[in-house]
Amino acid sequence: MSERISGIAASAGIAIAKAFVLQNPELTIERKSITDSASEIERFEAAISVSKDELSVIKEKANKELGEDKAAIFAAHLLVLSDPELVDAVKQKIENEKVNAEAAMDDVSSMFINMFEQMDNEYMKERAADIRDVSKRVLAHLLNVTFTTPASISEEVVILAEDLTPSDTAQLNRNFVKGFATDIGGRTSHSAIMSRSMEIPAVVGTKTITEKVENGVTVIIDGLDGHVIVNPSQDEIATYQEKQKQYQQQKEEWAKLVNEKTFSSDSVQVELAANIGTPADIKGVLENGAEGVGLYRTEFLYMGRDQLPTEEEQFKAYSEVLEKMEGKPVVIRTLDIGGDKELPYLNLPKELNPFLGFRAIRLCLEEQEIFRTQLRALLRASSFGNLKIMFPMIATLGEFRAAKGILLEEKEKLVSEGTKVSESIEVGIMVEIPSTAVMADTFAKEVDFFSIGTNDLIQYTMAADRMNEQVSYLYQPYNPAILRLVKMVIDAAHKEGKWAGMCGEMAGDPIAIPILLGLGLDEFSMSATSVLPARSQILGLSKEKISAHIDHILQMDTMEDVIKFAEENFK
Numbered sequence: 001m002s003e004r005i006s007g008i009a010a011s012a013g014i015a016i017a018k019a020f021v022l023q024n025p026e027l028t029i030e031r032k033s034i035t036d037s038a039s040e041i042e043r044f045e046a047a048i049s050v051s052k053d054e055l056s057v058i059k060e061k062a063n064k065e066l067g068e069d070k071a072a073i074f075a076a077h078l079l080v081l082s083d084p085e086l087v088d089a090v091k092q093k094i095e096n097e098k099v100n101a102e103a104a105m106d107d108v109s110s111m112f113i114n115m116f117e118q119m120d121n122e123y124m125k126e127r128a129a130d131i132r133d134v135s136k137r138v139l140a141h142l143l144n145v146t147f148t149t150p151a152s153i154s155e156e157v158v159i160l161a162e163d164l165t166p167s168d169t170a171q172l173n174r175n176f177v178k179g180f181a182t183d184i185g186g187r188t189s190h191s192a193i194m195s196r197s198m199e200i201p202a203v204v205g206t207k208t209i210t211e212k213v214e215n216g217v218t219v220i221i222d223g224l225d226g227h228v229i230v231n232p233s234q235d236e237i238a239t240y241q242e243k244q245k246q247y248q249q250q251k252e253e254w255a256k257l258v259n260e261k262t263f264s265s266d267s268v269q270v271e272l273a274a275n276i277g278t279p280a281d282i283k284g285v286l287e288n289g290a291e292g293v294g295l296y297r298t299e300f301l302y303m304g305r306d307q308l309p310t311e312e313e314q315f316k317a318y319s320e321v322l323e324k325m326e327g328k329p330v331v332i333r334t335l336d337i338g339g340d341k342e343l344p345y346l347n348l349p350k351e352l353n354p355f356l357g358f359r360a361i362r363l364c365l366e367e368q369e370i371f372r373t374q375l376r377a378l379l380r381a382s383s384f385g386n387l388k389i390m391f392p393m394i395a396t397l398g399e400f401r402a403a404k405g406i407l408l409e410e411k412e413k414l415v416s417e418g419t420k421v422s423e424s425i426e427v428g429i430m431v432e433i434p435s436t437a438v439m440a441d442t443f444a445k446e447v448d449f450f451s452i453g454t455n456d457l458i459q460y461t462m463a464a465d466r467m468n469e470q471v472s473y474l475y476q477p478y479n480p481a482i483l484r485l486v487k488m489v490i491d492a493a494h495k496e497g498k499w500a501g502m503c504g505e506m507a508g509d510p511i512a513i514p515i516l517l518g519l520g521l522d523e524f525s526m527s528a529t530s531v532l533p534a535r536s537q538i539l540g541l542s543k544e545k546i547s548a549h550i551d552h553i554l555q556m557d558t559m560e561d562v563i564k565f566a567e568e569n570f571k
């Protein structure tokens, strides 16, 4: 019998494959003194040998099923395990320092990871990731714990996990991972956002998926409607294959608009931009016909590593994005760490309410060296394209003035050193805190643009944690309270001759798009995969006609009233 489990549709598409239930191993390493180094070395060699056997099996399977190039990652992992520089260094440490194998392996692998990560070379950085994965595998054997990581997957699967951290998501191999479903999370949690930029069908917030499904069971992920079918019948598989085919055909229709600009049926032009997390996402931005980057979440450059990225590394990433976008607008957001995005190496104290805590601009204004390094990298990159700098989580005008002041100081320093810096960088803010939306008329006199971050604006306005699926019913983008705030921001910008964009998930939401067009939004920034459907939708909408309904909509009682009205009138 099949079972249907409902969740939140996080990334469009259908995936049908076997379940791979991901458990994160608890790798707590205790440092112990040992006396018998020979038997400790033997234990280490045994762990290496089982790890090699496992990897060889995985590699063979991947080779057979998916081809040599896709199996190459496992060959690289095997090479690490045979590398005398690493293996001998661990043995020597056990011998000379009389420490247990776990501690020796951890020390040596961390040393190599740090060394490779610091090198200004993508190939070496990938080696650091290989060593990290391999050392986890060996440590899991030494500690006798079960080991599964997304990187160890070697056949086509859908991943089921309690949650996927953004760095787990970044490790997913698209060749193997056809989709994923999680117990926790909402549409705007960062794993959901990443799944959209990677074009992997996903359902989040199912509450029970990992409890109910075992490894190897066939599962359908319906990322269009937000459910998972466990153990489907042949009929159900056929139905979903048909749905998958239709979705594919729909995508082919949308693809015809890839080189077009975006106009409403009454010829009002808007800009459709894409949100990115890394320079690698630019490929998808261009393939999906986005007219710019409306949000580059730079924090991903700081994650999944052991220390802060250098100014040089950042300069390279930012200039690469600007260059590849060939003069199209690129809004780069300064570091927005905190909330569900942690940087363990900063050793920040645990907070009870991380989303209300020391995050984003609050941290940057306090830890100024981190901020200044990023700003210098951005300013240096500015001559490579059309850069706009955006500060996240601005709650007061004082914060904006302080951040801009630091930016200008760094700019002056660079210019006096003879570095080329663009003279036309716009400096704007995210509007994601209600105080800033309410004060938008004041801000509009000083900022160059607004970008409304509805993921946070909705969570703060409704007081509903965006990560908590139990309160996900309060993620209400069409609630008149939110729409009124959005209107205040757009009107305030226009009054001062500035532009207003939106980079929260609401900007790509087909129910919200007509209303946002009617409200006068200038720029819509969304997951790259939403750009073409949005363009196709806007082509069929008359801004003038929708605008005539806006006052009426803003006076409605509930979100449900707004949805009903929008569905009946803006098709």
Ligand code: PEP
Residues within 6 Å of the ligand: 188, 295, 297, 336, 432, 452, 453, 454, 455, 456, 457, 503, 504, 505
């Ligand atoms: C937002 O809050 O809407 C936003 C775009 O920022 P993030 O999702 O990265 O918090």
Ligand code: MG
Residues within 6 Å of the ligand: 432, 453, 455, 456
């Ligand atoms: Mg935000």
